[in-house]
Amino acid sequence: MIRLEGVTKVYKGGTAALRDVTVEIGKGQFVFLVGPSGSGKSTLVRLLLREEDVTRGNIWVAGKDITKLPRWKIPQLRRSVGTVFQDFKLLPGKTVYENVAFALEVLGHPRGVVQQQVRQVVELVGLAGKGERYPDQLSGGEQQRVSIARSFVNRPPILLADEPTGNLDPATSVGIMRLLDRINRTGTTIVMATHDHAIVDAMRRRVIALDHGRIVSDVNEGSYDDTMTHRTVQAPAATPKPKAPDIADEVAAEDKGSGEIAAEEGSPSDPMQEAVEAMQTHRAESPEEPTT
């Protein structure tokens, strides 16, 4: 689904953010990108969106070499790559529905389609009943759910998440990870850049560690600590937070609970089931999620 070959990115001024990175991410994988600040995580995300051009090397996304994509075709690439950021990037003047609908409207979809899809995805992320609220009436976790809904409403095959839990407390982060996990189960490839040890440890997914623009480890079902043993540079303390076991349990429990979703999602003709499920999840999470 995503393949980088010898990718080097040197910014103007000579800062090398990525050096000769070669990696392949398969369809449907859930991959964590870890590493200290300045290790090149965000640059990688930006390259995948063609917000920056590579200095050397090639990047294939869904079979196409995006480094050779003509400028006017870049929007098409971004339609197939959903993005979630630490700062949500919601429009404050629009309601939850409007924020999500905006992503479809600006692609020129007819209103009927937009309404239906938006309702569906807002329910999926557990915000049914909060569609008319504005971002400042939502908690951080809820805002991130809106942002995820917006990135996913178009059903892109790939979702990039750059520190999606960076602004959220651990309990809220669990909810977000559950949601991403569920989206992953629909067959969506997810690449998530993060600093959050607890989450990485709990999820037991593929972990790619970057340092100084190079891949220093790549472990399947890895933890944050695994990557540390390969590190050559002094990193921040990697002791798991006391909260970690709880999160692991919760995410694991959620994994079992939503085991059938992957099958369900294959047939989008069953929005009711999806909605009911989403609402249940939402109700279950509500007590944990502090409303600010």
Place this chain on the structure above:
Amino acid sequence: MIRLGYVLRDALQNMRRNVFVAIGATIAVFVSLVLSFGALVGNEVVASNTGQWQEGEHIAVFLKDVPDGITSADHQSLQAEVESWDEVAEVRYVDRAEAWEEYQELFKDSPSVLELSDSSVVPRSIRIKLKEIDSFQDIQFRLEGHPAVRRITVQGEVIERLSSFSKTLKRVAVGIAVIQGSAAVILIANTIRLAIYARRDEIAVMRLVGASNWFIQIPFLIEGLIEGLLGAGLAVATVWFSLRYAQDNFTLLEFLKIEVSPGFFARQGFFYLVFGAAAGFFGSALGVRRFMRV
């Protein structure tokens, strides 16, 4: 594929959000076009007047008569001579009766003048129509020494002055259009830049979700187009009403008929509307270009 309604609503929403900026841009286009369009229409008024004079007779040669020892045979020979000149298109002999009619017509509002005069006071004359008005000075010079000629009046001076005035006006119209037009284009470019800046978050999200560049830009281009069109429309309307006002209020200047053919006005008005819209569109394209590098 892309919904026109959505895009149009977006453009109008933009303008409502920055209503003063939009008004400013519209006024800039209006000012730049109203002066230029006014000059153009003014020129047309002058041109149609010179045209009328050009249609008519250019030189009137009033003749001496029997008391001065000149006979009608002399008149006829003079007429024949003038007719033989290359520059002359037509010569008409105006006898006393005809001249008296003209005289009566001219002073019909002043009965006291008419009471004091009769046909004997009006001179006979020949009227000359030229092929090229520019030649009036040569003709005047040739006729001046002739024994049968009492006095010559020439419309040419008026014509010449008017036609040079018209040329100046035309230049002024073009000059204003160019200078003010580029000012309007730049102003609209800045307006659009402001509008883009006001919506930068929205545009960032649009890019993120893969909206096409065209879709992002088109509302701004439409906004510029509307502002240009509105400004031009105001300018055309203003000139139209000024013209009507002048027609109703400056009737004293009989020699100058304030009149423009509706066809001319419609044609030029349409051209100015297109010009305004194009200026707006071009201006906003200029403003958009900078910001739209992906």
